[in-house]
Amino acid sequence: MRAPAGSAITARSPGASFRIAWADGAIEAVGRDEALFADSTSRDMPWLTLATPSTRRLDLAITADVVPAGRLAAQGLGTGPWPDFWTGISDAITLHAPVGTRWEAELDRLNAVLPWFSHDALVHYLAPRGLEQYTGGAWGTRDVCQGPVGLLLALSEMAPLRALILRVLRAQNARGDWPQWFEFLDLDDARGQSSAHGDVVYWPLLAVGEYLAATGDRTLLDESVAFVGDDGPTEATSVLDHLSRALAHIAASTVPGSPLPAYGHGDWNDSLQPADPELAARLCSTWTVTQQVFSLRTLAGALRGLDADATRGAAEWDGSATQAAAAIWAGAAEDQADRSATALAQVLVKDGLLCGYGLFHDDGTVEHLVHPSDERTGLRYSVLPMINAITGDLLSPEAARTHLEALEQHLLGPDGARLFDAPARYQGGPMEVFQRAEASTFFGREIGIMYTHAHLRYAEALARHGDADKLLPALLLANPVGLAGRVPTAAPRQSTCYYSSSDAAFTDRYDAAEHYDRIGTGEVALEGGWRVYSSGPGLFLRLVVETLLGIRRRGDVLEIDPVLPAALDGLTATVPLDGLALRLAYTVGPRGCGPVSVLLDGAALPTTSLVNPYRQPGVGVDLELVRRAVRAGGGLLQIVTA
Incomplete structure (x- = not known):
């Protein structure tokens, strides 16, 4: 079914169409807006009407093809x-x-x-x-x-x-x-x-x-x-x-x-x-x-x-x-x-x-x-x-x-x-x-x-x-x-x-x-x-990734700054990184924040300290090192907090 000519959706998306599918026998008649009026005369309104037999259930599959694939x-x-x-x-x-x-x-x-x-x-x-x-x-x-x-x-x-x-x-x-x-x-x-x-x-x-x-x-x-x-x-x-x-x-x-x-x-x-x-x-x-x-x-x-x-x-x-x-x-x-x-x-x-x-x-x-x-x-x-x-x-x-x-x-x-x-x-x-x-x-x-x-x-x-x-x-x-x-x-x-x-x-x-x-x-x-x-x-979603789990991408640095209760010691998680899954494992100390060490696939990573006036801050690691590990099928970050 094509969108009606002159409609707003046609002006925005020329050639837009919708497809409606149903099981055999589910629909008795298909019409336009004439079914909405007592005299059965169309007012040229942009409506599609479907008439069904008596039923307790109707299943429709509606597919919209509105935005061109290139866009x-x-x-x-x-x-x-x-x-x-x-x-x-x-x-x-x-x-x-x-x-x-x-x-x-x-x-x-x-x-x-x-x-x-x-x-x-x-x-x-x-x-x-x-x-x-x-x-x-x-x-x-x-x-x-x-x-x-x-x-x-x-x-x-x-x-x-x-x-x-x-x-x-x-x-x-x-x-x-x-x-x-x-x-x-x-x-x-x-x-x-x-x-x-x-x-x-x-x-x-x-x-x-x-x-x-x-x-x-x-x-x-x-x-x-x-x-x-x-x-x-x-x-x-x-x-x-x-x-x-x-x-x-x-x-x-x-x-x-x-x-x-x-x-x-x-x-x-x-x-x-x-x-x-x-x-x-x-x-x-x-x-x-x-x-x-x-x-x-x-x-x-x-x-x-x-x-x-x-x-x-x-x-x-x-x-x-x-x-x-x-x-x-x-x-x-x-x-x-x-x-x-x-x-x-x-x-x-x-x-x-x-x-x-x-x-x-x-x-x-x-x-x-x-x-x-x-x-x-x-x-x-x-x-x-x-x-x-x-x-x-x-x-x-x-x-x-x-x-x-x-x-x-x-x-x-x-x-x-x-x-x-x-x-x-x-x-x-x-x-x-x-x-x-x-x-x-x-x-x-x-x-x-x-x-x-x-x-x-x-x-x-x-x-x-x-x-x-x-x-x-x-x-x-x-x-x-x-x-x-x-x-x-x-x-x-x-x-x-x-x-x-x-x-x-x-x-x-x-x-x-x-x-x-x-x-x-x-x-x-x-x-x-x-x-x-x-x-x-x-x-x-951002707070879960960047503040709770503490994983923030910042230029060529991956900032690691989790804030977790000590009762979550042993937490594991996954977050996206460049379309792939970055795996995380946490050893949570009594303070719950301020990483004291970060390991990538078992090897300790060099870290630089971030800034926080209120508490022990997070750390930064080389993002490219983490990227390479993830692309190679590894990429397990083990994070130990104070």
């Missing part, structure tokens, strides 16, 4: 045909505890859900819509730079990651920022929204930095990519020009008299958009500051790492102008990050704790919102700035412990880390500070404040801090398989998909405000939020 191959999704690619990723990451240990059953449950999370992450990458948004969807700039990037890094699929980075760069506005979201199909309007939350500009920069750090691919910088102008695509220019315009936009979008980024239309939490334009200019999100510093330092470090690759004997840069421009950009980005980090410590910390937001007044004072001293919002603790500051090494070891203690006391619930210590005040419509949080009648997702993605970022902070006994249990709270055994108040839910939130089943916002403490006492059921649609599954 599929150009995406670089693996080296074989599509079914082989899916088979490869569905069991690419596995973990096995020694038989009879306390973690054996839980890791079996983790292995059961990992293929489904790979599926969900692939859905978000290829068609960003979930079961609750089946009629449409687009790539959220922030989302695609997290979930799909995490998926492809976890699977060691660098060719499609490169293509994704270039696609995101093509959506950049000529003025330097990105829209909140953009359409990803070639013939759709690529402009998306003209405005965006204040943090959105940093995510593409972070994604570019993570790609360059993982691959050392300096040729990306010389790619020519168009911007989105007022009248459509502009003339193509270099990736470095895209980075420079983004940095100029960042420098111009600050709170007056401060290097800190202005709030703009909001931050990661979509429910906290400012209630009036004055707040957009005068408010600063502490989380956005941490994201700015981390993103700029990551990309600047990756650019400087490319120069270091050249000095180690790698292929020289194609042109000294690109190399010089990259160094200039890195210096300017580091300067901006350093000034923001200094201002963060001086302005956004009060009584030893980061606030959620700083409100800058004309008299030079700063009001600390979402902080124990806050008398305006009713909120006192915010998880995102705390965990991002730890992950980005912006706190001293003592301050990191202080914030984790506050988080555990005020923000941890039975289902994980919550965005705030209480829901935002609901006043039936009037808004004072934050739009949706103060007006939405629905108590779920960000409004319900247990957003799974933020909880996974909490797990990331635990890994950075070295809390080995807490990391794996935190990750497992996002696994729906066997969840009732971990969270007794969890309502029954589908076990084969990722849930974007854990929604307490209150009657309404008033009920939630009055009885929020009943979540901790187990008196309120916890329901799964939106299914599949989220960048969370890709993030989850």
Whole structure:
């Protein structure tokens, strides 16, 4: 069956077709839309109708031939045909505890859900819509730079990651920022929204930095990519020009008299958009500051790492102008990050704790919102700035412990880390500070404040801090398989998909405000939020590979930095490396992190120490040595932690 002429799918994919097959006798008649109307007259609607005899079951096989084979191959999704690619990723990451240990059953449950999370992450990458948004969807700039990037890094699929980075760069506005979201199909309007939350500009920069750090691919910088102008695509220019315009936009979008980024239309939490334009200019999100510093330092470090690759004997840069421009950009980005980090410590910390937001007044004072001293919002603790500051090494070891203690006391619930210590005040419509949080009648997702993605970022902070006994249990709270055994108040839910939130089943916002403490006492059921649609599954896969198992590809170095509970001594695992399986075996000491030795097929590898201000760091080994061993049929890495 050919797609109808003139339809949207025909415009995007000329020659697209679908094939539907069924058993003999299962279908009595095939028609168009005339069967949908009482007068049996077609309205030329794009429907196919099938009439069946009375039956309790109907089996259909539907095959779509929409994307030309050449375009599929150009995406670089693996080296074989599509079914082989899916088979490869569905069991690419596995973990096995020694038989009879306390973690054996839980890791079996983790292995059961990992293929489904790979599926969900692939859905978000290829068609960003979930079961609750089946009629449409687009790539959220922030989302695609997290979930799909995490998926492809976890699977060691660098060719499609490169293509994704270039696609995101093509959506950049000529003025330097990105829209909140953009359409990803070639013939759709690529402009998306003209405005965006204040943090959105940093995510593409972070994604570019993570790609360059993982691959050392300096040729990306010389790619020519168009911007989105007022009248459509502009003339193509270099990736470095895209980075420079983004940095100029960042420098111009600050709170007056401060290097800190202005709030703009909001931050990661979509429910906290400012209630009036004055707040957009005068408010600063502490989380956005941490994201700015981390993103700029990551990309600047990756650019400087490319120069270091050249000095180690790698292929020289194609042109000294690109190399010089990259160094200039890195210096300017580091300067901006350093000034923001200094201002963060001086302005956004009060009584030893980061606030959620700083409100800058004309008299030079700063009001600390979402902080124990806050008398305006009713909120006192915010998880995102705390965990991002730890992950980005912006706190001293003592301050990191202080914030984790506050988080555990005020923000941890039975289902994980919550965005705030209480829901935002609901006043039936009037808004004072934050739009949706103060007006939405629905108590779920960000409004319900247990957003799974933020909880996974909490797990990331635990890994950075070295809390080995807490990391794996935190990750497992996002696994729906066997969840009732971990969270007794969890309502029954589908076990084969990722849930974007854990929604307490209150009657309404008033009920939630009055009885929020009943979540901790187990008196309120916890329901799964939106299914599949989220960048969370890709993030989850990346955390399992890069933080729990501690295997990170960084240029010509393989970083090894696991964070495992001592009870997982004897753990074995497999992770992807260049399309092959890298086998891992762990001897876990009482600390659970900080490798003291690494063996490759029984031979000790030379290691170099990484950097971590909070704990004994991981180590780096020669990636090429590991590659050769894997290609030769070996490649067993034995990792011994302190």
